[in-house]
Amino acid sequence: MTTNRLELLPAVDVRDGQAVRLVHGESGSETSYGDPLEAALAWQRAGAEWLHLVDLDAAFGTGDNRKQIAEVARAMDIKVELSGGIRDDASLEAALATGCRRVNLGTAALEAPEWVAKVIAEHGDKIAVGLDVRGTTLRGRGWTRDGGDLYETLARLDSEGCARYVVTDIAKDGTLKGPNLELLRNVCARTDRPVVASGGVSSLDDLRAIAGLVPEGVEGAIVGKALYAKAFTLEEALEAVA
């Protein structure tokens, strides 16, 4: 169900215990922004309704930050979208046990389609799928491996009842080069499920442009680097899309 106002999801991506931002999702491109809990609490204090919380080590397969991620999720009064390394029953159960509002499945949607269909049927809108793309090719395992065609996978997930998609243009992610509005429009044209935009937001005008796609099915936007780089404040961002 889409709302009229664009939802904003400030991001806290955790690598090796630190809040970081990557460029194009590339391992080794990290800029560190300190303690993840402090970052998350700062976004909550600034008025966020959602937190997009990512275990990057689990996504890359370089370990995990599960205990710390659970502490952050549990400390939040706001809704949490949790992702990274949720690929089987045990990791899904652990993620949902944090009290998060929903989880985002990436690699599993590409490599374990039967399991994903099963958990969509079991958990409904607690499951979103992250469609992380280069061009129209999906990428999994920390965005290091090709995982099939965007629109074929979208059609399959739609038929299985997937409630929502988080669409990331990897070429834009962490670059402050503006969102891929064409990609968002194209995905919205192929599904009636809400879409959360991710990647490239650099300015309040970018957020206003994404907000202009709400009637087409965009429900929210993840904002990372721009907030950490202080291109604008979260308060200004919330005001811009109000």
Ligand SMILES: O=C(O)c1ccccc1N[C@@H]1O[C@H](COP(=O)(O)O)[C@@H](O)[C@H]1O
């Ligand atoms: O958010 C990133 O910058 C990122 C970079 C590289 C890989 C993953 C990234 N993010 C999130 O990870 C999940 C996918 O994890 P998995 O494939 O399910 O283990 C995806 O939803 C992104 O939100």
